[in-house]
Amino acid sequence: MAKTQPKAPQGLSQDGLVQIYKDMLVARLLDERMWTLNRIGKAPFVISCQGQEASQVGWAAALRPDDVVVPYYRDMGVAIQRGMTIRELMLAFFGKQGDPNSNGRQMPGHFGCRRLNMVSGSSVVIVQMLHAVGVAYAMKMRKQDRVAAVAFGEGATAEGDFHEALNWASIYRLPVLFVCENNGYAISVPQKKEMAVENVSERARAYDMPGVTVDGNDVLAVYEAAVEAVERGRRGDGPTLLELKTYRVVPHSSDDDDRVYRSREEVEAWKQRDPIKQYQLTLIEMGLWDAQRDQAVRAEIQAEIEAAVEEADRAPFPAAEDALRFVYADEEGR
Amino acid sequence: MPVRNMIDAIRDAIDVAMAADDRVLILGEDVGVRGGVFQATKGLIEKYGESRVIDSPLAESSIAGVAIGMALEGLRPIAEMQFADFILPAVNQIISEAAKMRYRSYNDYSVPMVIRAPFGGGVHGGLYHSQSNETIFMHCPGLKMVVPSTPYDAKGLLLSAIADPDPVVFYEHKRLYRLIKEEVPDGHYTVPIGQAKVARPGRDLTIISYGLMVHFALEAAAALAKDGVEAEVVDLRTLLPLDQDTVLTSVRKTKRAMVVYEANRTLGPGAEVSALIAEHALFDLDAPVLRVAGLDIPAMPYNQVQEEFFLPSPDKIAKAAEALMAS
DSSP: OOOOOOOOOTTOOHHHHHHHHHHHHHHHHHHHHHHHHHHTTSOSOOBOOTTOHHHHHHHHTTSOTTSEEEOOTTOHHHHHHHTOOHHHHHHHHHTOTTOTTTTTOSOTTOOOBGGGTBOOOOSSSSHHHHHHHHHHHHHHHTTOOOOEEEEEESGGGGSHHHHHHHHHHHHTTOOEEEEEEEOSEETTEEHHHHOSSSOGGGGGGGGTSOEEEEETTOHHHHHHHHHHHHHHHHHTOOOEEEEEEOOOSSOSBTTOOGGGTSOHHHHHHHHHTOHHHHHHHHHHHTTSOOHHHHHHHHHHHHHHHHHHHHHHHHSOOOOGGGGGTTSSOOTTOO | OOEEEHHHHHHHHHHHHHHHOTTEEEEETTOSTTOOTTSTTTTHHHHHOTTTEEEOOSOHHHHHHHHHHHHHTTOEEEEEOSOGGGOHHHHIIIIIIGGGHHHHTTTSOOOOOEEEEEEOOSSSOOTTSSOOOTHHHHTOBTBEEEOOOSHHHHHHHHHHHHHOSSOEEEEEEGGGTTTOEEEOOSSOOOOOTTOOEEEEOOSSEEEEEOTHHHHHHHHHHHHHHHTTOOEEEEEOOEEETTOHHHHHHHHHHHSOEEEEEEEESTTSHHHHHHHHHHHHHGGGOSSOOEEEEEOSSSSOOSSHHHHHHHSOOHHHHHHHHHHHHHO
16 A cells, blocks of 8 residues: 555644554553463453454544443453553453453453443343443433444344444434444354445445444544544534444454464455554654664563463452342442 | 322323433333323323433334433433333343343443333233233343232332332233222332232132232132132232242241233243242142143234133132132
8 A cells, every 4th residue: 555644633642642552552462462371271262352453442542531432342452442451351351350341250352341431241242232322312312512432343233233223323313433343254254245235334324324434454544534423423413333444363252263264365464454563654654653662662561461460360250159249239229 | 099090000100200300211112292002101292302202213122222221321211112022122132231231240330221011911912912921031130020910009119110220121911001990199109129919818828910810810819708718819019029928928828829820821920939839838838839821822812712711810710729729
């Protein structure tokens, strides 16, 4: 691709530009470490964000802390951008006491934390889209300028709740950002067997809302498109369906073998378009980054990850009887 | 004190809750301008406006799912499913999401919402307007499952459900909507969720039931009394959590128990009640526990003969009670 001199999007400071890179890097390095921990038997399960970091950090960065995000199970980049710490994510990965997402109840990858205005999700795909619509309805009813943003994979757009959510949001012109992280596969099934259209965003037309497709591996393009959609929501001009074309460069999960459904050449080609490497070059061209800083930041993150691994490995599991708590509110109604 | 039927009591409960708390809102098919197909929300759109009385698209999953989102953001939605028969597309949202939100977030998020649905047969509703599928929700910790049988209880329990911090599935027997009237106070009062009621005291056997079947059991009990048999009728009122104490106290006293329900017999609520009695009161019993229930066929047929054949009736209950007394 021919490159012109990169331009920073409006509203992003130099620190903001660098922070986006650091969040993407944390997501990648943490995810890589989770795979090795899984392979040496320290944890039963990984669901991966690798390859989708630009999509995830890019859309999340367009939001304010008081907006509500409803992530899906691959969105570790979103959780990191919202402020979940390496330590917290590692506790969740090990299923240990103190995991702020679920205290070890859910599999890794099921992000949720009220402190971060990030709604808890399940393993059931697309159901969360309707939650974001309800949240946005409440925001609009109270005449707030907040928005709800919800993410999902392209495979899940075959589900009925996808269409029901778009329908509701467009009828009431709700402040929702619908983010489809289109990585081309529903586990093993390629997009051409999931839908007849080339772009998920084309479906927006049927619901009278803007549908936008951008390169999901270009974090600044993702950010700019998300900002535009978020501003539309804040103005009261309704929802947007934003499609981010990206790729997961590792198997669906630690229990998947992607060699049976996609060629190594295809994976390799996408690795050449690595979103983190691309953005690193952009920052270097902007004069905001260099190899030395990169090395230092990587070392810092790695050290923090190793400390988190150490702590999470030693941390206790929740007590067995703790499984009986919070089925219902306690007597005080909490 | 004003006299109300059940549909008026339900509408009054919603009205009282909406007047007191502007977080309370209604969504469902035809609940606005039409006032609900059974008129449970009649007049409320005029009083509270379109933003709080929402004529939803015809899509049950979205009614439940959007209500969940509203509740997450601090509103108190009352979602109406037009018929319990059509709740199934919403069951994923109710069971996978609403019921598990507090649990999976370790108390960080909760879903204070009510899902109302007319259920039950005997109204010539055929296969798809007669079902009693309450067992689905009774099997799901995280939910509460309420089934009132009288106008007074319907209002008090619905006000409890709206105030409840957890999701409550609220089943209203459609044949009861206009069948009986009783004194129902104006204004706010509650009937607690999770407490059964002895609807008729007796010493010889216990009939445990809920919904329309409570009234059939009371009719049967009146007939039995003429022959000197005093049946105690327990109205469960809440199926989840089940009021074990009221059931067991009654059964230990009468030493004979039968469960009457209109859901399919196999694995219906009566199966759980029977197991409860077997676990805790087997040696207090003078006879095996008996079930009088809907038939184990896919659903209740439309024609009158087969509809009656499907449903328990006062007569069937009385006959079963006589058999229970003889064993």
